[in-house]
Amino acid sequence: MARSNEAAAEALTEFADLIAIMGGDSYRIRAYEKAARSVAGFAHDLDRLDVKGLQAIPAIGKALAEKLVEFRETGSIHELDELRAQVPAGLRALLGIPGLGPKKARQVYDQLGISSLGELLDALAAQGLRDLPGWGAKTEENLTRSIRQMQEAGGRIPLGAALSQAEEMVAALEGVAGVRRITYAGSLRRMQDTIGDIDLLVASTDTEPVMAAFTSLRTVDHVLAQGSTKSSVVTAKGIQVDLRVVSPDVWGAALLYFTGSKAHNVRIREMAVRAGLKLSEYGLFHADDETLVAAETEEDVYEHLGLPWIPPTLREDRGEVEAALAGSLPDLVDIGHIKGDLHMHTDLTDGLASLEDMVAAAKAHGYRYCAITDHAPLLTMQRMTPEKALEQRARLAKLQEHAGLALLHGSELNIQEDGSLDWPDEFLAGFDVLVASIHSHFRLSKAAMTKRIIRAMENPYVNVIGHPTTRNLTKRPPVEFDTEEVFKAAARTGTALEINSFPDRLDLSDQMARTAREYGALFAIDTDSHSVVHLDNLRFGVATAQRGWVEHKQVVNTWSLRDLRRFVERKRSRATT
DNA sequence: GCCGTTTTCGGCCCGACTGTTTTCAGTCG
Numbered sequence A: 001m002a003r004s005n006e007a008a009a010e011a012l013t014e015f016a017d018l019i020a021i022m023g024g025d026s027y028r029i030r031a032y033e034k035a036a037r038s039v040a041g042f043a044h045d046l047d048r049l050d051v052k053g054l055q056a057i058p059a060i061g062k063a064l065a066e067k068l069v070e071f072r073e074t075g076s077i078h079e080l081d082e083l084r085a086q087v088p089a090g091l092r093a094l095l096g097i098p099g100l101g102p103k104k105a106r107q108v109y110d111q112l113g114i115s116s117l118g119e120l121l122d123a124l125a126a127q128g129l130r131d132l133p134g135w136g137a138k139t140e141e142n143l144t145r146s147i148r149q150m151q152e153a154g155g156r157i158p159l160g161a162a163l164s165q166a167e168e169m170v171a172a173l174e175g176v177a178g179v180r181r182i183t184y185a186g187s188l189r190r191m192q193d194t195i196g197d198i199d200l201l202v203a204s205t206d207t208e209p210v211m212a213a214f215t216s217l218r219t220v221d222h223v224l225a226q227g228s229t230k231s232s233v234v235t236a237k238g239i240q241v242d243l244r245v246v247s248p249d250v251w252g253a254a255l256l257y258f259t260g261s262k263a264h265n266v267r268i269r270e271m272a273v274r275a276g277l278k279l280s281e282y283g284l285f286h287a288d289d290e291t292l293v294a295a296e297t298e299e300d301v302y303e304h305l306g307l308p309w310i311p312p313t314l315r316e317d318r319g320e321v322e323a324a325l326a327g328s329l330p331d332l333v334d335i336g337h338i339k340g341d342l343h344m345h346t347d348l349t350d351g352l353a354s355l356e357d358m359v360a361a362a363k364a365h366g367y368r369y370c371a372i373t374d375h376a377p378l379l380t381m382q383r384m385t386p387e388k389a390l391e392q393r394a395r396l397a398k399l400q401e402h403a404g405l406a407l408l409h410g411s412e413l414n415i416q417e418d419g420s421l422d423w424p425d426e427f428l429a430g431f432d433v434l435v436a437s438i439h440s441h442f443r444l445s446k447a448a449m450t451k452r453i454i455r456a457m458e459n460p461y462v463n464v465i466g467h468p469t470t471r472n473l474t475k476r477p478p479v480e481f482d483t484e485e486v487f488k489a490a491a492r493t494g495t496a497l498e499i500n501s502f503p504d505r506l507d508l509s510d511q512m513a514r515t516a517r518e519y520g521a522l523f524a525i526d527t528d529s530h531s532v533v534h535l536d537n538l539r540f541g542v543a544t545a546q547r548g549w550v551e552h553k554q555v556v557n558t559w560s561l562r563d564l565r566r567f568v569e570r571k572r573s574r575a576t577t
Numbered sequence B: 001g002c003c004g005t006t007t008t009c010g011g012c013c014c015g016a017c018t019g020t021t022t023t024c025a026g027t028c029g
Helices: A003-021 A026-040 A062-074 A078-086 A089-094 A102-112 A117-125 A137-152 A159-174 A207-215 A248-259 A262-274 A298-304 A320-325 A355-364 A386-400 A446-458 A483-493 A510-518 A532-547 A561-576
Strands: A181-184 A198-203 A220-226 A230-235 A240-246 A277-280 A283-286 A292-294 A340-344 A369-375 A406-414 A433-437 A496-500 A523-526
Touching (some): A003 A089, A003 A102, A026 A062, A062 A078, A089 A102, A117 A137, A159 A532, A207 A220, A207 A230, A207 A240, A240 A248, A248 A277, A262 A277, A283 A298, A340 A406, A340 A532, A355 A532, A369 A433, A386 A406, A446 A483, A483 A496, A483 A510, A510 A523
Parallel strands (some): A369 A406
Antiparallel strands (some): A277 A283
16 A cells, blocks of 8 residues: 555544534535545555546545645645644544544533543543533543553554554665665564564664664654664654664574564573573574574574474464474465455445456455455445345346456345344345344343354354454454354354454454364454455455464365355255255 | 536435433444
């Protein structure tokens, strides 16, 4: 994704937030929000487009096209600057608190002068908000809880945002004189769902120019430390980035060391000690005479410890060392195994791209098949109807004639509070494949939630449970259900559990996928794409699956079309016999 | 602010939930 698109989308989103706080017209707000999503999901680089070209982007008219040009040329938009002058910076951040929207944000500012998270917390602690009109004890309680949940996330950055920041910096430094190798390490290389800070590793014999280039990167806001082998900066987005420079001949040892995890490193260092060796970021040495054993590649170091190379996504000391020793590391799913995406939206509901464009994008990804799964009627805002679904099916059949990959017609159904679904079985039977997801009633009791999900899985037409816990990494905790019961039921009913690749979701999480796998459940790694560019998120879902030790055989969308259809048919026929 | 086979004005994503209120406002998906 082009960086300029993201930056422009962020400016438009901020615009929308500020208009909302100022009490502006709700349709105008929505227009900005929609434009932001459209720009972020636009497949081409905005930088190449003039006012006229920009207007060809959906949801961008003349006014916004001009603002986008202004943004590109000056780095800002004067109307946005004027709004910023009227709304304290901290106030917008309050909108990130679930349960607190623009009206309440404005209210606490106007009536109590609160314009930061800290001030809001103080007021909540002092019970100073319950007397405001429309507020009460319960509101205070809910907001306090929301904030606590946010803080427990610890200001960590979702994987997607961290990775694009890291890749941008790696690309900018790759060409610097003296840089022999460069990569990101740490939790980012292990593809953990959230990242505390970014670790970059450079192999070079000439550190000065590398450090100078690093600390003066455009994205750097300020420098925390600058030395000859290690420097730390904070980016404009508030992300800390550490850069280490090592000699090229110890690249492998350093990469191993800085990739971690700490727990994994401790385990293999213990192994080294027992073998009369010593492992550090500078290499594997004989303990007695300090002669070098291995350092140049990770494979080398692992091999001299008696281990095969262990994929970074497994390096958490969750049994990978034992498995490696026993020769039983999982045959992990990889991005090349994926034969199709089973969860994609189009502009028939809340997607941004047309059916034709989504199909073309799936084809461009080299898929053998893809499923179009627009929202079902009970998500009322999407205004789906049986007629529209059938019409889409007819269009899909027409596209199939020259598609070059198998086009499956599906839908993303809504699991209701009692586990029932949008359409009767007779209508569901007309689809090729169906995803069912929770989009409402997140706070049911654990028992009710368990029963609800299992009932949905028992429907013979439900093939995939979409984003099973509905968690949002920055906003919403996962719903609670009895994992053992649900995962057992998934295995028993022949229902795949989705590993949703959206960077804010990554749902199932790595740990839950690992548990589900132990109960014999199958998986679908989907992108839940709402635009063409979202198809690229697949790598996050695949990495999450790897972290959950998921093997490719356990992922239904690595199967051939024939096997996938059998999977669907088997469940359906079991129900009728 | 966008958009148009209902085309330059007047619609636009609608309904549920929560907590507040005593008929409704704000938030969310």
